[in-house]
Amino acid sequence: MSEVTKKISPKTLKKSFLTWFFFNGCSQQAESMLGMAFGHAMSPVIDELYDTKEEKAEALQRNITLFNTEAQVGSICNGIVCGLEESKANKQCTSEVIDSVKVALIGPTSAIGDSLWVATIIPILLTICMSISQANQAISWMGAVLYMIVYPIGTFLLSWWLFRLGYRSGLTGMQSMMSSGRLDQLTNAMTILGLIVTGALTASYVSFPLPIQIVKDVFDASTGEILEGVVLFNADDMLNGIFPHLLPLLLTLGVYYLYAKKKWSPLKLMGVILVLALAVTGIGYLFGVYT
Amino acid sequence: MTTLQIILIALFIYLGSIGSIVGNTIGWYTLGRPLVAAFIVGLIMQDVQSAMIVGIALQIMYMGNVTPGGAVAWDLSYATYIGTAGALVFGKGLDSTELIGMAVIFAGIGGLVGQLMWNVSYALNLPLNRIAQKYAAQGETRKMWIPNVALAQTIGFLCRVVPALIVLTSMTAASQQADFASLIPGWVTTALGIFGGMMAALGMGIILSFLWKKQYQIVIFLAGFILVTYFELSMMAVAVIGVIIAVLYFYGFSNTENREGIKS
Numbered sequence: 001m002s003e004v005t006k007k008i009s010p011k012t013l014k015k016s017f018l019t020w021f022f023f024n025g026c027s028q029q030a031e032s033m034l035g036m037a038f039g040h041a042m043s044p045v046i047d048e049l050y051d052t053k054e055e056k057a058e059a060l061q062r063n064i065t066l067f068n069t070e071a072q073v074g075s076i077c078n079g080i081v082c083g084l085e086e087s088k089a090n091k092q093c094t095s096e097v098i099d100s101v102k103v104a105l106i107g108p109t110s111a112i113g114d115s116l117w118v119a120t121i122i123p124i125l126l127t128i129c130m131s132i133s134q135a136n137q138a139i140s141w142m143g144a145v146l147y148m149i150v151y152p153i154g155t156f157l158l159s160w161w162l163f164r165l166g167y168r169s170g171l172t173g174m175q176s177m178m179s180s181g182r183l184d185q186l187t188n189a190m191t192i193l194g195l196i197v198t199g200a201l202t203a204s205y206v207s208f209p210l211p212i213q214i215v216k217d218v219f220d221a222s223t224g225e226i227l228e229g230v231v232l233f234n235a236d237d238m239l240n241g242i243f244p245h246l247l248p249l250l251l252t253l254g255v256y257y258l259y260a261k262k263k264w265s266p267l268k269l270m271g272v273i274l275v276l277a278l279a280v281t282g283i284g285y286l287f288g289v290y291t
Numbered sequence: 292m293t294t295l296q297i298i299l300i301a302l303f304i305y306l307g308s309i310g311s312i313v314g315n316t317i318g319w320y321t322l323g324r325p326l327v328a329a330f331i332v333g334l335i336m337q338d339v340q341s342a343m344i345v346g347i348a349l350q351i352m353y354m355g356n357v358t359p360g361g362a363v364a365w366d367l368s369y370a371t372y373i374g375t376a377g378a379l380v381f382g383k384g385l386d387s388t389e390l391i392g393m394a395v396i397f398a399g400i401g402g403l404v405g406q407l408m409w410n411v412s413y414a415l416n417l418p419l420n421r422i423a424q425k426y427a428a429q430g431e432t433r434k435m436w437i438p439n440v441a442l443a444q445t446i447g448f449l450c451r452v453v454p455a456l457i458v459l460t461s462m463t464a465a466s467q468q469a470d471f472a473s474l475i476p477g478w479v480t481t482a483l484g485i486f487g488g489m490m491a492a493l494g495m496g497i498i499l500s501f502l503w504k505k506q507y508q509i510v511i512f513l514a515g516f517i518l519v520t521y522f523e524l525s526m527m528a529v530a531v532i533g534v535i536i537a538v539l540y541f542y543g544f545s546n547t548e549n550r551e552g553i554k555s
Contacts, residue, residue: 023439025318064420144343202495206488253496255492
């Protein structure tokens with residue numbers, strides 16, 4: 001071949017990644033989702049790889065179409081597409097391949113990003129930081145500061161690593177990772193961790209009181225005295241005697257069912273919870289638990 | 292609140308909202324979390340301790356609010372910054388339960404405004420596609436930042452900062468008119484406390500919808516649940532146990548597979 005093979009310089013790759021990292025959500029909308037941000041992040045790469053305006057225009061138009069992912073873990077897509085654009089510039093890849101690969105990446109990367117990183121790592125990290133803040137009121141700021149340092153730096157490093165991984169090993173790398181089952185194992189392992197922590201969070205933080213109690217003055221036959229205000233029956237104590245935190249558990253599972261299976265909107269669920277809370281308050285005042 | 296405090300908080304509401312200029316990792320997922328937001332409001336209003344009491348309560352309520360894009364239930368950034376600021380402005384001298392009750396009210400107001408403005412900015416961003424397509428057709432690689440950052444962020448900035456300024460200014464004005472804390476009846480505070488505790492279930496339900504894919508996995512969730520209820524372990528201890536099990540699963544699984552590979 002007479003032509004020199006084109007290669008994206010490390011500097012341009014870094015620029016592309018940083019553009020994505022900072023501006024991925026800037027212009028989110030319903031038409032192309034993160035498409036504009038993707039095109040913006042790809043523009044330094046396109047600028048370097050292609051010479052004529054026509055080629056650049058073609059490449060840009062290809063990269064601003066519909067794209068969506070969980071942006072932090074999804075940086076692997078940017079890496080992969082950088083690699084593909086490089087092959088395209090060297091005439092070893094067609095634009096159809098790039099298009100279909102990009103669309104194919106939307107599903108798995110969003111699913112992995114949302115369940116592994118967003119729904120597992122963030123609650124766990126927040127929980128740890130919250131426990132630190134709760135432990136001592138005088139230094140309650142420490143949890144917040146710890147989170148502000150650990151989360152962004154950790155995520156930045158992961159995101160940058162995934163971006164380079166995508167560029168280096170390309171689609172074959174991701175395919176071999178997915179087909180070897182390593183990724184499935186990682187997903188399963190993280191799901192286990194996430195579910196255990198979610199269970200513990202539910203037990204620790206969700207509350208659903210049932211303020212029903214019967215209080216009466218009781219005549220004590222052995223001493224002959226009248227004991228005033230003895231709690232004869234307390235619904236919360238009874239339920240907790242059978243299974244501690246039964247109501248919070250049922251409430252959480254009920255909300256899950258309505259949200260995930262019946263597709264209720266969070267706002268609607270919030271309204272239902274508000275009504276329930278008001279009902280509980282009413283019951284509490286009725287039975288004299290709250291005064 | 293002084294004018295400077297109002298401007299600073301409004302600015303952080305913008306930075307902590309979805310798709311701000313600092314990126315979702317630093318913005319929405321860090322500055323937008325109630326724990327961090329409360330700390331920042333505390334610093335601005337010089338009462339970190341009270342702010343953190345509120346922050347932890349709001350963080351528990353909104354633990355499950357983690358997805359940008361998909362279904363944004365309420366704008367967390369608005370809810371927590373305004374919630375914490377409201378509690379600090381109106382809740383001078385109140386005990387912590389009442390303070391949290393105040394925060395829940397203002398977080399609700401903030402969240403609704405935020406939800407509305409999110410929809411507005413989501414719609415206003417649509418025409419930007421035309422501009423992006425125009426530049427793309429001309430091959431203007433160096434102008435792609437105009438629709439994606441310059442214009443989109445002008446929309447985002449105005450949609451967040453202007454309503455935030457209005458809400459915060461009227462809050463300040465109202466707090467000087469009357470002592471609202473004493474006007475709120477006891478049953479409202481009680482109901483809000485109960486509501487806050489029950490709201491945590493919504494967060495957990497949303498997180499579960501991401502994680503719980505196969506029916507049998509409910510037992511893993513229950514395992515975590517009883518570790519706290521029956522074994523009375525702290526969250527930190529459960530997190531460590533969870534990591535241990537996940538690591539054992541990951542490596543245990545890969546080892547058996549390797550052995551099978553050798554056999555065949």
